[in-house]
Each structure stands twice: as C-alpha cells, then as structure tokens.
Amino acid sequence: MTSDTSQDLFASVPDADGRFGIYGGKFVAETLMSALAELERLYRGLSSDPAFQAEIDADLAHYVGRPSPLYEARRWSDEIGGARIFLKREDLNHTGAHKVNNCIGQALLAKHMGKRRVIAETGAGQHGVATATIAARLGLECQVFMGEEDVHRQALNVYRMKLLGAEVIPVTSGSRTLKDAMNEAMRDWVTNIDDTFYIIGTVAGPHPYPMLVRDFQCVIGREARAQSLAQAGRLPDALVACVGGGSNAIGLFHPFLGDSEVAMYGVEAGGHGVATSHHAAPLTAGTPGVLHGNRTYLMQDANGQIMHTHSVSAGLDYPGVGPEHAWLKDIGRVNYVVADDDEALRAFHTLTRVEGIMPALESSHALAYAEKLAAGMTPEQMIVINLSGRGDKDIHTVAQIDGIEF
C-alpha cells in the first residue's frame, strides 16, 4: 500500500451514509433521524468554515492549554531498556483528560444550533466533567447521565460536576454503567429534542457522531506528529492508546494512518482476563452487532443480548467500541490488544513512582502494553503513548485495592 492510496482510503470514511466499511451507520429510532441529519448538515458546513475552526483553535489554546506537551519519559525508558517512550500529555489539559477537546467542538455546535441545554453520558466522569465545564462557561443547562455503579466508583468527579452547576442523574437500569447511561441519555434526547444537544463523549453512537468526535480529537495526533518530527526528528515506530469507546485512540492514530511505517496498538480492558467473561474487550473477544446507533464489535451472548462488562477503569467499562476502530481492525491497520486490571494497576504505580506522573487507570492500560512492547524494541526506536488523562480521580479506587481507607 503506498502512502497516497492509503491516505485516500482513510479519508474516504465514513461514507455519505456514515459507514466505515460495514460498520457505523444510523441505527436509531425515527424520532432522532432528522436531528442527526440537521447536525450533519450544520457540521459539514462549519467544519470547512475558517471562522469556526479559529473559534475552536482559540479555545483549545487559551482555555484548554494546548498544545499538550510530548514528554520523553527517559527514566522509565531506561528502566525498561528498550525503545524511547514519549507521552502525549493529554492529562495536562484543562479538566484533566482528552475529553475536553471534543466538548469544546460539540458545545460550539450546540451554540450554533441555538440549543439552551446539553446532556452527556459519562463512565469515569471525565467526559461529564468536561461537558459540565464547557456548559458552565457557555451558560448552558447541563445534565449528565451516569450509571449508579460509576457514581459510587467516581464520587470525586460526581462532586466536581455538581460544583460546576451540572445535575448528575444516576442511572439504575441494566448494568448501571456507561452503556446504560448512554441509553438514558438517548431517551432524554428523544424527549427533549427541540432544545437539547447531546454531547456524546466517544467515537461511537449514530452518524455523524463518530466522525465529528474523531475530527475534534484529531488535534492530539496532529500535534503528536509535528512534535515527534520537531523533537525526535522522525515519526514514531509505534503509537499506543487505550480503547474503551476509542476517542483518545482515534485522535492519536488518525493523523498517522497514512504513515505506513507507524505501527499502532489499541489497548482494550482485559479486566480479569479475556478468557473470563469479566472484561471489556469487544475487538479482541467480541463479534459484530448493533448497539447505540452503530454497527460495531460488541460483547454479546449467543442470543444477541449485550453482556455486562468489567474493567477496573470505569471509562473503559463499555461493551462496544467506535465503528472506525472496528473497521481499522478488519483491514489490519491497527493492532488491538489487551491489558488486564492487574497490569494496568502495576503501570499506574510504575509511572507515578518513576516519572512523577499519575496516570488515569484508563491510560494505564496503554502504559502497561507499551511497557511490554518497548522491552522488545531497541533504543533507536520510539513509541508515543497517549496519556489520555490524569489519575487523581482514581486515587480512591487504587487505595481501596491497596486496602487503604481514608
């Protein structure tokens, strides 16, 4: 595959129907179809509008604090004794994760559509916090749907959202985690469609969401590519990012897809191990199906019911994955692998102690796999890991696992 044809291939998705190969699409109830069409029409107009792009860029620079640094983790690299490891520091963004990149973009779309209210689903709470933050800044009413189990796991973020003026609505249906929060957000949206904008936090959901969330997150990869060239004089040999829904991974990967020499690893949550049913790794151990508006790989049983998932990180605890990842898996451009709970926890501790950077448990999955990858590479080689969020929100979870009570 030459670089030119692959660039064309990767720029060709999604097609006009919102499909990435057989994945993606608009599998939603009729009531939402015209809202999705309106959103797509508006976005296609604005995305080529320099004034809109400038508005986003200004917010990313002055409110989020972009560009985020590409930091070489020398001590950790030396300790592993393989490839040079660079961390794309999305944890340093305002609100502490990559999620805000997308919220800035979608909230501006909401403003252009004249909506007075935004809703969001959240797992770890990072997307909820980012949405509540932008809503506070723009003076929009904000309600965040969060599975009851996650409300307990992520109490700190729940309080942050309340401080920001958002209302957090615990979701008690189904498995009481991220997927159920997304169901409930969809139900709210269908009810309040006239005045409400649904800010989806990941590259899943019905078209055009996987496309526009990807576009808003691509700033990660564009910066990382330029920074790699400026700081190391070359492109990385490998990119590593965790994949729940997959927004931080697609944001890092997408601008490099045409660079055939750059290998890519999306790391799913192995939970207690993919041999058990307690994991959240649909690309590794799932099959294609339809959920939340798109066709993608899912964790489902023999009757097509969506299975409960498990991950120590609430943000990866989701039975589906963005449709573009499903496509990238099938065409073999990205390798999808797993790191389990224990490996992620070890990586959390390692990075905290060796580099003085406390990663989110989600990002720790990427770190855990990258550590193994780096060990098999040489010091002339280079890996970029997306450090998608900071770990303050997870201190309670980690302490509990370590048997510490506050």
Added chain:
Amino acid sequence: MSRIAGRFRELAEQGRKALIPYVVAGDPGPDVTVPLMHRLVASGADIIELGVPFSDPMSEGPVIQLAHERALANATSLRDVLSLVAEFRREDSATPVLLMGYANPVEHMGYDVFADAASEAGVDALLTVDLPPEEVAGVNRELQRVGMDNIFLIAPTTPGQRVERIVKEASGFIYYVALKGVTGAGNLDLDAVSEGVAAVREHTELPVAVGFGIKDAEAARAIAATADAVVVGSALVNCAAAAIEAGGDHAAAIDAAGALLAEIRQGIDSIAS
C-alpha cells in the same frame, strides 16, 4: 393479502378501529405469554404486538424497560419468542402477530434465519425500532421473501420528504409515534397527533396506527377518532406488573391486563360510526 392487511380490511368494512395491545414476551414469566395473548384477543385485541426482550431497549420508558429486564431474567431469547408465537398459533390462526424489538437480536440470529423461523412460527410482521429506512435493506429483503410485513415508525419530527421514503419501504400499516419521547411518556398532545396522522395520510393509503403514551380508554377513544389503530403498551404492562406486586399470581396479572384492554376496547368502539 397478508393477515394484517386482511384484518384492517375487515375492520374498515365494519367501520371499526383496530386495537393493538403490546406486551413483552416472557414478562412476567414465559408461561404467561400465550394465555395472556389469548386473553387479549378475547378482550378485544385485533392485532397483538409482542415485544422481543433486549438488554438495551433505548426507546422504552421505565415501565417497559423493567418488563424487558424481567423477561431477560427469565432468559427469554428471540428463539423463545418465536416458540411462544408458534404455540399461540395452535389455537389462533386469525389474529395477526407483530414482533417489536431492536436490531441486534435479529441481526445476531441472521436476517435470513430469522425470516424463515418467524414465518414458520406464524409471525406476520416485524417492527425494529432502530432500523430506519437507511439501515433496513438487509432485513426487508428477507421479510419480503417470506411474505412478512415490515412496520415502520414515523415520528412527529419526521419531515414530509422522509415520510415519502418510509411509506415506500413499509407494508401492513404505519406506526405513528404520538409524541417526542419514550414509550409510556406523559406528554400526549391530541391535536398534534391528529395533525401528524393527517400529514402521514397525504403520502400513503396504508392504515395508520398510533402509539406511545396512550394510557386509558379516554385517550384511546380520542386517538381512534383520527387513527386506524390504537397501540396500548405501558399501561397494560404496568397493570399486569402491579397485579403481581400486589401479591397476585400470573392469573391475576392476565385478568388485570384483560380487564384494562376490554375497557379500552369499549372506549374505542364508542366512536364507531
């Protein structure tokens, strides 16, 4: 002529409107479904809409969500639903049965396998909430092959151009969603529904059923004044569940649902010309 088209023709000749009760297969227990369906017919149902349990019923309000959860706790699969319909058919070959559900269980079984098995079981039509016309080609081909109807939703937010597109794909009848919201919602606006139904009729000769948020005989009567059929779901599911919560057995749940449906039947028939 399909069983559904035949039923609407009979009703039109009698100057009556159709009553379509919705219950979730396997709720509150797998043994309830077939006797409940027979009772619904005896209480005035013209077509039965059977919900296929799904783990993520995104368009359902709390009442029907819980019904899906109960049915799944009883491990009711799509194959089980088809067996229940086959069992119903042993005693009732006249009443059309429509399955309403979500794409994934059907897609997971395989559209072709489903179409054969459903038609064999005596299912007349499928309504898949999350398969709008943009996504329906695969299943439509299979339904047509076995002569099953494909029922589509049209919403208050559907523009005229889309109505035109949807009615081309649809057969049996059109299901007009009475409100912006989920099943069982409380924001029914009768004037808006009657305008919406009139707008749909500009594009199709198919009968128009109206559902979502129709809770009692009075609302059903008002809807029947403009629609060809009234769908009642959450109210029925709720009264059956309440009977059990009050300590009743499955027979009590069936009695409660039957009594409510009979009341609604009377309401609808009170406008018959």
